[in-house]
Amino acid sequence: DDDSDLAQISSTASTGVANFSATTLVLDTDDKEGDALTINFNEPELGVASGKSYQLLFDLVGGDFSGAEIKSIEENTTVTFKTEEVNQILINLGAEPDVAAEIQVKIETILSSDTSLFSEVSTLSITPYAAELDLSSKWGLAGDATVNAWDGPDMPFYQTTDKSLDAGTFVAYVTLADGEIKIRADNSWDTNYGGSDGVLEAGGSNIAVTAGTYKIVFNENDLTYSIENYSWGVVGSATTNGWNGPDMPFTYNPLFDNWVAEVTLVDGEIKIRKNNDWTVNFGDVELDGILDTESDNNIAVTAGDYSITFNPVTLEYSIK
Amino acid sequence: ESELDLEPLTSQTSSNTFSDTAAYKQFMAKIYGGFSLRGQDTSGDFDDISGIDGNFSNYLRMLFTIQELSTEEAIIAWNDQTIHNINNHVWTSSDIFVTAMYARIYFQIGLANQFLRETEESVLDGRGNVDASLKSEISGYRDEVRFLRAFSYWHGIDMYGNIPLVDENDPVGAFLPTQVSRKEVFEFVEAELLDIETRLPEPRQNEYGRADKAFAWMLLAKLYQNAEVYTGTAMDVEALSFTSKIINSNAYSLVPNYNYLFLADNDRNGAENEIIYPILFDGITNATAGGTTYLVHAAIGGTMDPAEFGVNGGWGGLRSTKGLVEKFDDISGDTDSRAMFYTDGQSLEITNPFDFTEGYAVTKYRNVDINGVQGSDASGNNVDVNFPVFRLADAYLMYAELYIRGAGGDATNAVNYVNLLRERSYGDASGNISQSDLTLDFILNERSRELYWENHRRTDLIRFGQFSDVGVWPFKGGIPAGRTSESFRDLYPMPSAELNANPNLVPTPGY
Amino acid sequence: SGKITDNVTSSPLLGVNVVVKGTTNGSISDFDGMYEIRNVNMGDILVFTSVGFNSRELKVTSSTLDVEMVESTEALEEVVVIGYGTTTVKDATGSIEKVSTDEFNSGAITSPEQLITGKTAGVSVVAPGGQPGQGATITIRGNSSLSANNSPLIVIDGVPVDQGTTGGSSVSALNSINPNDIESFVVLKDASSTAIYGSRASAGVILITTKSGKLNAPLKVELNTNGSVGTVQKKLDVLNADQYRNTLIGSQNETLAVPLLGNSDTDWQDQIFQEAYGTDANLTISKGFESSAIRASVGYTTQEGLVKTSKFERTSGSLNFRQNLFDNDLKINVNLNGSITNDDFVNGGVIGAALQFDPTQPIFSGNNNYGGYYEWLNNDGSINNLAPRNPLGLINQSSNEAETKRAIGNVKLDYYAPFLDGLNFNVTLGFDYNERYGKTNTDPNAASAQNAQSITGDYGSLRRSTLADFFVNYKKEVESIKSSFELTVGHTFQKFYRENYANNPLISGTENSTFFATHNAIESYVSRLRYSYDSKYLLTLSYRTDGSSRFSGDNRWGNFSAAAFAWNISEENFLKDSETISNLKLRIGYGETGQQEINQDFGYLPVYQTSTDNQQYQLGGTFYNTIRPAGYDANIKWEESKTYNIGLDYGFLNNRINGSIEYYTRESKDILNQIPIPSGSNLTNQLITNIGDLENSGFEFSINSDIFQREDFNWNLGFNLSYLTNEISKLNVVDDPSYIGVATGGISGGVGNTAQIHQVGSAQSSFLVYQQVYDADGKPLEGVYVDRDGDGVSGGSSDTGDLYIKENPSADYLLGFSSYTNYKNWDLSFTMRASIGNYAYNNVASSTGNEFGLNSLSSNRNVSASILDTGFKNNQLLSDYYIQDASFLKMDNVTLGYNFKNAFKDDKVSLRIQTTVQNVFTITNYDGIDPEISGGIDNNFYPRPRTFLLGLNLKF
Numbered sequence A: 001d002d003d004s005d006l007a008q009i010s011s012t013a014s015t016g017v018a019n020f021s022a023t024t025l026v027l028d029t030d031d032k033e034g035d036a037l038t039i040n041f042n043e044p045e046l047g048v049a050s051g052k053s054y055q056l057l058f059d060l061v062g063g064d065f066s067g068a069e070i071k072s073i074e075e076n077t078t079v080t081f082k083t084e085e086v087n088q089i090l091i092n093l094g095a096e097p098d099v100a101a102e103i104q105v106k107i108e109t110i111l112s113s114d115t116s117l118f119s120e121v122s123t124l125s126i127t128p129y130a131a132e133l134d135l136s137s138k139w140g141l142a143g144d145a146t147v148n149a150w151d152g153p154d155m156p157f158y159q160t161t162d163k164s165l166d167a168g169t170f171v172a173y174v175t176l177a178d179g180e181i182k183i184r185a186d187n188s189w190d191t192n193y194g195g196s197d198g199v200l201e202a203g204g205s206n207i208a209v210t211a212g213t214y215k216i217v218f219n220e221n222d223l224t225y226s227i228e229n230y231s232w233g234v235v236g237s238a239t240t241n242g243w244n245g246p247d248m249p250f251t252y253n254p255l256f257d258n259w260v261a262e263v264t265l266v267d268g269e270i271k272i273r274k275n276n277d278w279t280v281n282f283g284d285v286e287l288d289g290i291l292d293t294e295s296d297n298n299i300a301v302t303a304g305d306y307s308i309t310f311n312p313v314t315l316e317y318s319i320k
Numbered sequence B: 001e002s003e004l005d006l007e008p009l010t011s012q013t014s015s016n017t018f019s020d021t022a023a024y025k026q027f028m029a030k031i032y033g034g035f036s037l038r039g040q041d042t043s044g045d046f047d048d049i050s051g052i053d054g055n056f057s058n059y060l061r062m063l064f065t066i067q068e069l070s071t072e073e074a075i076i077a078w079n080d081q082t083i084h085n086i087n088n089h090v091w092t093s094s095d096i097f098v099t100a101m102y103a104r105i106y107f108q109i110g111l112a113n114q115f116l117r118e119t120e121e122s123v124l125d126g127r128g129n130v131d132a133s134l135k136s137e138i139s140g141y142r143d144e145v146r147f148l149r150a151f152s153y154w155h156g157i158d159m160y161g162n163i164p165l166v167d168e169n170d171p172v173g174a175f176l177p178t179q180v181s182r183k184e185v186f187e188f189v190e191a192e193l194l195d196i197e198t199r200l201p202e203p204r205q206n207e208y209g210r211a212d213k214a215f216a217w218m219l220l221a222k223l224y225q226n227a228e229v230y231t232g233t234a235m236d237v238e239a240l241s242f243t244s245k246i247i248n249s250n251a252y253s254l255v256p257n258y259n260y261l262f263l264a265d266n267d268r269n270g271a272e273n274e275i276i277y278p279i280l281f282d283g284i285t286n287a288t289a290g291g292t293t294y295l296v297h298a299a300i301g302g303t304m305d306p307a308e309f310g311v312n313g314g315w316g317g318l319r320s321t322k323g324l325v326e327k328f329d330d331i332s333g334d335t336d337s338r339a340m341f342y343t344d345g346q347s348l349e350i351t352n353p354f355d356f357t358e359g360y361a362v363t364k365y366r367n368v369d370i371n372g373v374q375g376s377d378a379s380g381n382n383v384d385v386n387f388p389v390f391r392l393a394d395a396y397l398m399y400a401e402l403y404i405r406g407a408g409g410d411a412t413n414a415v416n417y418v419n420l421l422r423e424r425s426y427g428d429a430s431g432n433i434s435q436s437d438l439t440l441d442f443i444l445n446e447r448s449r450e451l452y453w454e455n456h457r458r459t460d461l462i463r464f465g466q467f468s469d470v471g472v473w474p475f476k477g478g479i480p481a482g483r484t485s486e487s488f489r490d491l492y493p494m495p496s497a498e499l500n501a502n503p504n505l506v507p508t509p510g511y
Numbered sequence C: 001s002g003k004i005t006d007n008v009t010s011s012p013l014l015g016v017n018v019v020v021k022g023t024t025n026g027s028i029s030d031f032d033g034m035y036e037i038r039n040v041n042m043g044d045i046l047v048f049t050s051v052g053f054n055s056r057e058l059k060v061t062s063s064t065l066d067v068e069m070v071e072s073t074e075a076l077e078e079v080v081v082i083g084y085g086t087t088t089v090k091d092a093t094g095s096i097e098k099v100s101t102d103e104f105n106s107g108a109i110t111s112p113e114q115l116i117t118g119k120t121a122g123v124s125v126v127a128p129g130g131q132p133g134q135g136a137t138i139t140i141r142g143n144s145s146l147s148a149n150n151s152p153l154i155v156i157d158g159v160p161v162d163q164g165t166t167g168g169s170s171v172s173a174l175n176s177i178n179p180n181d182i183e184s185f186v187v188l189k190d191a192s193s194t195a196i197y198g199s200r201a202s203a204g205v206i207l208i209t210t211k212s213g214k215l216n217a218p219l220k221v222e223l224n225t226n227g228s229v230g231t232v233q234k235k236l237d238v239l240n241a242d243q244y245r246n247t248l249i250g251s252q253n254e255t256l257a258v259p260l261l262g263n264s265d266t267d268w269q270d271q272i273f274q275e276a277y278g279t280d281a282n283l284t285i286s287k288g289f290e291s292s293a294i295r296a297s298v299g300y301t302t303q304e305g306l307v308k309t310s311k312f313e314r315t316s317g318s319l320n321f322r323q324n325l326f327d328n329d330l331k332i333n334v335n336l337n338g339s340i341t342n343d344d345f346v347n348g349g350v351i352g353a354a355l356q357f358d359p360t361q362p363i364f365s366g367n368n369n370y371g372g373y374y375e376w377l378n379n380d381g382s383i384n385n386l387a388p389r390n391p392l393g394l395i396n397q398s399s400n401e402a403e404t405k406r407a408i409g410n411v412k413l414d415y416y417a418p419f420l421d422g423l424n425f426n427v428t429l430g431f432d433y434n435e436r437y438g439k440t441n442t443d444p445n446a447a448s449a450q451n452a453q454s455i456t457g458d459y460g461s462l463r464r465s466t467l468a469d470f471f472v473n474y475k476k477e478v479e480s481i482k483s484s485f486e487l488t489v490g491h492t493f494q495k496f497y498r499e500n501y502a503n504n505p506l507i508s509g510t511e512n513s514t515f516f517a518t519h520n521a522i523e524s525y526v527s528r529l530r531y532s533y534d535s536k537y538l539l540t541l542s543y544r545t546d547g548s549s550r551f552s553g554d555n556r557w558g559n560f561s562a563a564a565f566a567w568n569i570s571e572e573n574f575l576k577d578s579e580t581i582s583n584l585k586l587r588i589g590y591g592e593t594g595q596q597e598i599n600q601d602f603g604y605l606p607v608y609q610t611s612t613d614n615q616q617y618q619l620g621g622t623f624y625n626t627i628r629p630a631g632y633d634a635n636i637k638w639e640e641s642k643t644y645n646i647g648l649d650y651g652f653l654n655n656r657i658n659g660s661i662e663y664y665t666r667e668s669k670d671i672l673n674q675i676p677i678p679s680g681s682n683l684t685n686q687l688i689t690n691i692g693d694l695e696n697s698g699f700e701f702s703i704n705s706d707i708f709q710r711e712d713f714n715w716n717l718g719f720n721l722s723y724l725t726n727e728i729s730k731l732n733v734v735d736d737p738s739y740i741g742v743a744t745g746g747i748s749g750g751v752g753n754t755a756q757i758h759q760v761g762s763a764q765s766s767f768l769v770y771q772q773v774y775d776a777d778g779k780p781l782e783g784v785y786v787d788r789d790g791d792g793v794s795g796g797s798s799d800t801g802d803l804y805i806k807e808n809p810s811a812d813y814l815l816g817f818s819s820y821t822n823y824k825n826w827d828l829s830f831t832m833r834a835s836i837g838n839y840a841y842n843n844v845a846s847s848t849g850n851e852f853g854l855n856s857l858s859s860n861r862n863v864s865a866s867i868l869d870t871g872f873k874n875n876q877l878l879s880d881y882y883i884q885d886a887s888f889l890k891m892d893n894v895t896l897g898y899n900f901k902n903a904f905k906d907d908k909v910s911l912r913i914q915t916t917v918q919n920v921f922t923i924t925n926y927d928g929i930d931p932e933i934s935g936g937i938d939n940n941f942y943p944r945p946r947t948f949l950l951g952l953n954l955k956f
């Protein structure tokens, strides 16, 4: 009845489309501190006075912003990002270094913790450079089964980008000798765990291991651990040992949380497989840069020196 | 006209109250109980202070709100009035909790002043029923009451800065107290404590729960240790001197199990040897939703089993932020038994402060004895846990801190005192530190590990300059990641209700 | 000699008294209207009087004098009780309204105040809900105080009754009076009328007169009985099982709540509500003798409540006896009313539980635990303490029964001094005794008994007061100056005693009781002078000195004076013979009144309070009941009000159309309010002290009209309208414009939250909220509020600058409309009422209507269906979305009756049958269950029933 008195937001209230200092951008790895991108937009005309703040949402074109990178800019309507900030956004979105990525951007006007307005989506083309991750942790493996035995420095546990793992989970990819290990913090025995059957306790007994290459997963909250045989390799007619292996090994690269193999190949085909057997193996049928397990998915290569990288979680790979 | 001169029927006038000489101790019990009780009954009609729910207004619960919810150690899930503004560092001068804490402080001061008026020698003589032995006993009560008044004035200057100073020489009724500087109140409290300290009973020689010399020493040490905050002039040497008195009295010793300090039988399980000043609670005689009843119930929620805590249900309110959790390398409690967290079904990160399952729960206070037997209230409502206001462990850490700050003392002792605490909680020497580890940063973190949820945190952070414009923890500043707040928030504001009632008062700068 | 006729019909009048003025020489007219009187001289004045006609005085100018008598508008000659005396409507100088038996509302009425709902302008009667026997909030011309009593002083047969409720539950102080025994209500509205009650009159006065026997009357027996059934008008709008399931999906608590869903479809409100049956029977016997009369009645009422097991039962008796002695010089009048009331209350949480209990759960669990009721359990099978309890279990597994014994009585002695004509002594001795005893009990197997400290208890209260009045009244007419005087002086003393106690022994066996007793007394000297000149100019002056034990010696006595002037314009020559204007009277009045019902008896004294056993402190292992000095204000004193009133009474066409128009303003100062006091200056942080000023003003209009007056067909319509405003003009010691005011209006949804404020410049209890922002489609945007203070931030509880006052719960306009029609043996009457401009805070919707409400503390909970409109995730308690216009139009009752006039051979016997519907309909835009919410916060409302009643009245 008295709807005329309602403080109603104008149906057209919007920040409009943002202005970008550039729509195509190649980020310069040597100018990390330099300004790369300035974005400004208009304050939305709500028609009512209400407190508001803004954030920018970035996603890859084709994404639905559910995994967007979010940058809060509070009450400002102009923001300038440094090169490394833009680069980090792209890397976090999973954009491939040195490849132009199509990025979509929208502006969120936050009216309350539960209520926002969104602008139209703009598209940018940005080429990121390879950025390093810092996955280091205070946790490490010590023991006579490790390279540096009981005194360390310890073989490191890394944080993981695998979102399926619980918070507080750390991973070590190690090759061990026969012997024993413990998990400890800061190369010191102040905090150390041992145990058995996947359960740890402070100051617990040493964990016996046999020689092998392993993935060790440790959860500092639950005090649990797991050890599995774990290695990746390149196999195939293009490799030295053909389709029967032993495979050309990948090594773990904590800077990008991926696996890298520097290999010399001949003309032929390759696949990537786990633990030198065919239980887990990948090829790429569409050659879309994402590994798959469909049949007839061998990847054809020509002779040359290659750097092969892949991520066993996202199954993204590259052969360069 | 005489028909209109009526006397109260169930409440009593001053003269007929003190015709029974037992009233003096009952009155003193009220002032001690002012930190523990909600009022004269549970109906809400006889609460000690008005304008706030009687369960909120409990002194100890207010202290927790003011001293802990404003720090990384605790966050609350409820939607009670402005409670999240404390978490978020956006409280205002009209904040109900800021106002009620202030009211609680002056309620205690008012009671103490009235006690001193009612027990002046001439007044006692005038009543004609106070013999010499009772008079000398009452004289001791007066010293204790003055300690309790000093204790509340300390809270007053710690939280609010410049505040009115009233004593037993002021009238009761319509006058407007004048505000004095924080330093003046500091000096008043100091002088009071130095005066009564000489007469109070030796440590642990008074009845359990009543003030002795060590109460006064500890409060003096606290006052001196924070003197730079209160007056601009550090008095670390004096602080160390009184800290040492406590330690060297040898009246106190650490209870072997850290968790015993927070159990229903902490008046008899050995914790009584460590606790210097306990605020007493009892499941049968003290019905309140404040005090330790609050600290036990409100910290239970999610998948926690209330029975393990000796109560009939959780209230799903209090838990920690990761700012506290991250102070422990191992939060399981297996390494450091002081890490008392419950993580099952709880997430470390908090995005919604109203969701109890976000943020690790804290299991420190439990209404069970060392054998797991529930406290005295069979219904599981009210708890028996006494609250440790001051305890030896705090004195040890104060000593170490003062040593680092150059107040004197002895390096070996300083390291030893810290290691005594760490050996207790690690079970062996594996957690021991060396002198090189003894830094101010370490002490601040160690104080949190040892004393979290014991109402010290805000004062500690301010002394270390990390409460407002330095220091970030979840939801400080009202955002999940946290951000710094303005430095004026090192003081809570003079409540607007006070400013309106008393034109002599000046608003706290910044508010 | 001459003939006396009716001026309208010209028919002869029988039985008219004719007296030579100033003598006892008189006569009576005969069947033909003829009279004859001897010994009359020219110039003598003959006085003609007859019941039902205006008296006339005519000078004898010839031997034949024919007279036309004008039928009196009964209204004008009707005797009206006023404080410490009576007057006629015609001679009244103040704003007084009388409502008599034949105007009362009919229906299933358990509490007397419901008889006059909607009948008088400026008087609001709002029952807190539909629980039978619950007392209504009566306000006259709006609230005159903040924290002191706003209820009018109620005087029953001259005995002011205790204004408090009786404890245990808010039960009406009046409901122990059988409505059938009430003769009339007189409402004294303006201070010139009420000032005679001095310090208790600021909120107005209602004088209740009970029925009494009449002299020289035959034996009369009257039987009244009725039966009724009440039904639910409207249920709370909550989600049904399917809506609940659908709303859960996708909500923020989905993962917690979905596993807890049940498979049932239970409407919990259907489970707790019932058809409420009621019966009422009254038997009255009266007989009048030459110098004495007796009336006795007994009554029995039962009334079920809409919530199962709630019930009200009253057995009452009343006795009135009059005896005239010494040639009627001494009149003795004894009144005694007694009753025993039994209340079965339901657990106060039942309605809230029915709202909140998960509709997908069954009523019964299928096993015998906890009485077989489905309850929320912990994993180990124990009760989940913080979950809602099964509503049916709450009803059936606990009881709360109270018995109230009430007696009110008085003895009046009226002595007409034979030695001085017009001198009269009056003594009234009265008492009021009210004793209640209640018991609570919970089945030990009940879910609500688990973890409880106490499951049985009893409680009680006692309130008694005694009154002694002594008055002298002297009336004198001085014809030479056409004047009459009436002087009343007196002394009155009343004392009150109140106690409350409760025992709730702990399961552990420990005693757990509270006891509180208090008393107070009021002593007064009263004087009043009434002066009339030529029946045209009327002046009333009154002066009262009151002493109250509630204040210190320095403030104990207060003086309250009043003056009123009335001009009977229609008595002036230029109107005297007007056929059109039959009555016109202008009234101007001023009066001072006070309020001393401040909810504390010793607020001026320093007292110590001993703690109960569950608030002890231990020292050295011994537990002490503590003692605590209470804060006090030695200077506490009366609230004082000054009221100015101007009114015009009118009557047209022989008063067939009549009514009045009033305007008043009332300034109250030194209003008692609980405010923060300077810390350190007293023994507490807030004190009740004389601090505020308040202004009320309003306009009232009433009209009554006999539209048809025929032998077989009559139609009478009554309408009243009042416009009321109130504003707080001062609230604090320091005149600080930044002072926000005193929060009030506690709401549920988190502890301690409030939605109302007393603020200077606004009406009391105004709503203080955030201004909701809506999207373009008119849907509220969660958490988005207008940044009213322009600081760029909005919506947070820390941004109190954005709070604003939106409306208040008081109506701007109150309207009442009554109609009475009869045709031959049939009659039809109804009452309608409207309230305009009253707003309510829908706390049911605000506290539960959100996703967060769907599940918490390991239990699912139903929520207000407003979630379907708002989609809110968390509660937005202070959104003005929940402040809703609760204006309404209600038809309170409609009655159809049939009188069997010749059904019996003996025409002394009469029989009447009637049927009534109460709460016939409500027209409102308000979303809650009922727009009529006393105080403005709508939560846990006990619904008012729609009642169908069949009644029978037999007289012989």
Ligand SMILES: [Ca+2]
Binding pocket: A051, C787, C788, C789, C790, C791, C792, C793, C794, C795, C799, C801, C802
């Ligand atoms: Ca604002």
Ligand SMILES: [Ca+2]
Binding pocket: C807, C808, C809, C810, C811, C812, C837, C838, C839
């Ligand atoms: Ca209004």
